[in-house]
Amino acid sequence: MRYYILNIFFIIAGVAELVDARDSKSRGGDTLSVRVRLPVPKNNNKGSIMETADCIFCKIIAKKLPVEIVAENDEVVVIKDIAPKAPVHYLIIPKKHIADVSSVEQADIPIVGEMLLMAKKLAKGLSGSQAFRLIANNGPDAGQSVFHLHFHFLSGKKMLDF
Numbered sequence: 001m002r003y004y005i006l007n008i009f010f011i012i013a014g015v016a017e018l019v020d021a022r023d024s025k026s027r028g029g030d031t032l033s034v035r036v037r038l039p040v041p042k043n044n045n046k047g048s049i050m051e052t053a054d055c056i057f058c059k060i061i062a063k064k065l066p067v068e069i070v071a072e073n074d075e076v077v078v079i080k081d082i083a084p085k086a087p088v089h090y091l092i093i094p095k096k097h098i099a100d101v102s103s104v105e106q107a108d109i110p111i112v113g114e115m116l117l118m119a120k121k122l123a124k125g126l127s128g129s130q131a132f133r134l135i136a137n138n139g140p141d142a143g144q145s146v147f148h149l150h151f152h153f154l155s156g157k158k159m160l161d162f
């Protein structure tokens with residue numbers, strides 16, 4: 001009965017869809033079995049949140065992890081890097097889960113454009129020099145460690161070593 005109540009709760013909450021319910025009392029038993037179907041996230045390719053189970057940035061975007069949001073719009077979130085490599089080190093992250101630059105498709109170009117416009121906006125908010133460096137590591141051999149597209153936005157010091 002406890003499981004039955006739990007399942008009904010999920011169905012009412014809109015989390016699951018009732019597939020089948022059987023009451024064995026009619027057959028002389030005393031159990032009730034319920035089958036429910038959990039929804040599969042859809043990628044509507046509009047930059048909406050499509051969380052992938054183990055993606056730390058998807059969890060941050062879904063506000064499942066506490067993090068200070070520097071800036072946000074419909075397509076993009078900006079956070080401070082947890083291990084800054086410069087006095088200003090932001091991560092510009094699309095809300096849509098795209099693994100890396102190599103996974104960007106034609107339909108994603110508006111999202112990547114929003115990432116660039118966000119960099120421009122962040123620069124305007126800098127105190128002092130508005131110079132900045134944008135970096136996108138693509139693949140483990142290039143140093144990528146989080147496989148959700150992002151630009152590192154670095155500023156606040158001279159970076160003439162490239």
Ligand code: 5GP
Binds near residue numbers: 056079136146147
């Ligand atoms: P990548 O190595 O993929 O180019 O960049 C990933 C960046 O994400 C790294 O600079 C790393 O410090 C940062 N990072 C990883 N996990 C977290 C986190 O949980 N919170 C924040 N704010 N940054 C993170």
Ligand code: ZN
Binds near residue numbers: 051055058148
């Ligand atoms: Zn993700």
